[in-house]
Amino acid sequence: MHIILSLFCIVFLINNISADCPNGTICQIDSTLFDLSSTQEQDIVSTNNPSTPAVVITTAQPGPSTTPGSTTSLSNSDGTPCNCNNSGLWLDLLLVIDRSAGVGVDGLTEIAGQLAAALNNVPIAQKAQNDFYTRVGLLVYSSDVQVIGDLTHYTNSDGLLNDLFSLTQYYKPSDRIADIGKALKTAQTIFQTQSLNITSRNVPKAVVLYASSYNKINDDPVTIASQMNNSNIFIITINYHDNSGVATDLLNQISTPYMNFSSDANDAVAEISQGLCYANCLCPFGSYQLKTLNTTSYQQTYYADCLQPIGAGTFPKFAEKVCEARNGTLVSLTSQAKTDFMFNVAVYGTDKTVSSSNSLHIGLHRNTQSQWAWYGYGQTEYPLGNFQPWAPGFNNNSAGDAVYIDKLGPGNWQWMTGSSSSNPFQYICQIRACDSAPTNCDRSGWLNNGQ
The missing domain is CATH 3.40.50.410 (von Willebrand factor, type A domain)
Structure with a gap:
C-alpha cells in the first residue's frame, strides 16, 4: 500500500458514493459478467433470480464544474457503445x-x-x-x-x-x-x-x-x-x-x-x-468484454471495450505504447460501474495476472494542453468527466502528468498522480471490440470457437 502525504493540501473526508446508470437507476455487476473472451462461457442464469458478487468500491470526490463542450459523451459513460447498425x-x-x-x-x-x-x-x-x-x-x-x-x-x-x-x-x-x-x-x-x-x-x-x-x-x-x-x-x-x-x-x-x-x-x-x-460485438482472445446490468429492468448492456490485464510492469508512457500496439489504449475508468467491473472481472476474476498488484496504471494523463484527458481509440482522447475518485491529498490540480489507481485498503482503490516516466506498475489495456462497423479489428478470438 502506498501512503502519500502531500504538504499544503487539505484532506477531505468524503462519503462513499456509487455510480448511477443512465436514467437514474443503479448499476451493479452481475455474475454472468465474469466471462473471459477466450472462452466466452456464460452461466445459464434466470432473470428472475440474478446473483450479485461483491463489488469493489472507490470513493469519488466531486469533479470540478465543467463548461458546455468541455466533456464528451464518453467522459461520463460506462464505456464505448457497440455500434448498432x-x-x-x-x-x-x-x-x-x-x-x-x-x-x-x-x-x-x-x-x-x-x-x-x-x-x-x-x-x-x-x-x-x-x-x-x-x-x-x-x-x-x-x-x-x-x-x-x-x-x-x-x-x-x-x-x-x-x-x-x-x-x-x-x-x-x-x-x-x-x-x-x-x-x-x-x-x-x-x-x-x-x-x-x-x-x-x-x-x-x-x-x-x-x-x-x-x-x-x-x-x-x-x-x-x-x-x-x-x-x-x-x-x-x-x-x-x-x-x-x-x-x-x-x-x-x-x-x-x-x-x-x-x-x-x-x-x-x-x-x-x-x-x-x-x-x-465481440472481443479478441484473452480479453474481458465490459458489460453492465441495470438491476431495475434486468437489461444487460454490452460495450465495445475489451479489458486485458498486463503483468509485465512499465512506466505509463510505455504502457500506453504497448496497448496501442494491440489496437487499444490504457483503460479509461469513467464510472463506478466500469471500475467495479475491472476489479471484479479483470483483476480479481479467473485471470490472476495482476491480482496481487497494489497499483495499476490507467489511461488518465495530462495532454499537450496540460488538461486531464483519457486516451481514446485511434490516437484520439477525450476529457476527464465527473467521476474522479482521488485519494486523500490528491485532486485534479495535483502535480504529475499520469494517474494510477492505488490500493489504500481492502476493496479501497483510489487515484494518485505521478510521472509518466516513473512507477513501473502493471496495467490494464482496453481494446476496441469488433462490431457492426468493422475496420481493422482482431478476430482471432472468434476463429474455430477460440474465444
Whole structure:
C-alpha cells in the first residue's frame, strides 16, 4: 500500500458514493459478467433470480464544474457503445420459430412481421467483400423440426421475407408439442456443419428462437443451449403468448443471460435488434468484454471495450505504447460501474495476472494542453468527466502528468498522480471490440470457437 502525504493540501473526508446508470437507476455487476473472451462461457442464469458478487468500491470526490463542450459523451459513460447498425451486421444467424398449435396461424404472420422489422436493412447474402455480410437460416418446429432454408440458402433479403410471410403453410394446428430441445439440436448441427470450424467464414453466430410453450421429449434444451453458448453461439429467445409461464422460465435458462424477451413488449423489435448488435460485438482472445446490468429492468448492456490485464510492469508512457500496439489504449475508468467491473472481472476474476498488484496504471494523463484527458481509440482522447475518485491529498490540480489507481485498503482503490516516466506498475489495456462497423479489428478470438 502506498501512503502519500502531500504538504499544503487539505484532506477531505468524503462519503462513499456509487455510480448511477443512465436514467437514474443503479448499476451493479452481475455474475454472468465474469466471462473471459477466450472462452466466452456464460452461466445459464434466470432473470428472475440474478446473483450479485461483491463489488469493489472507490470513493469519488466531486469533479470540478465543467463548461458546455468541455466533456464528451464518453467522459461520463460506462464505456464505448457497440455500434448498432443493421446495415453493417455480419453474422451467421438461424431463425427458429414455433409452429405448434400454441402459436396459432395468425401468430406465425405476427412473428414474421416482427422479425422482418428487426432484420430490416441487414445485408443478407452468400458472398460479399470480406466477411461483412449475414447468412440467415430459417427453421420451424413443433414435435418435429423442418428446415425451410439453411445457412447456404438465402442470397438476399427478398427470399427470406417471402418465406417468412409464407410461414402459415407450415402451421400444425393439431400438434400441441413444442420440442425446443430438438429445435436447438437441429440448429446446433447446422452451425457445426455449415459455420463452425470454417476458416474462410470467421463471423459471430446467433440464434433467434420463438416459443409459445414447451414439452420435454428427449433432447434437454438447457444442456444443448449451454453447449451452444460455450461455443460462442449467442442465443436470443422470445416468448410468444406464453400464458402458463412454462416456456418463459425455460427461455430464461437457455438464452444468453438477459437475452429473453416477450413478443408483446412495446420495444420487442428494438430488443431483438439490440441483441443481434451485441451478438456482433465481440472481443479478441484473452480479453474481458465490459458489460453492465441495470438491476431495475434486468437489461444487460454490452460495450465495445475489451479489458486485458498486463503483468509485465512499465512506466505509463510505455504502457500506453504497448496497448496501442494491440489496437487499444490504457483503460479509461469513467464510472463506478466500469471500475467495479475491472476489479471484479479483470483483476480479481479467473485471470490472476495482476491480482496481487497494489497499483495499476490507467489511461488518465495530462495532454499537450496540460488538461486531464483519457486516451481514446485511434490516437484520439477525450476529457476527464465527473467521476474522479482521488485519494486523500490528491485532486485534479495535483502535480504529475499520469494517474494510477492505488490500493489504500481492502476493496479501497483510489487515484494518485505521478510521472509518466516513473512507477513501473502493471496495467490494464482496453481494446476496441469488433462490431457492426468493422475496420481493422482482431478476430482471432472468434476463429474455430477460440474465444
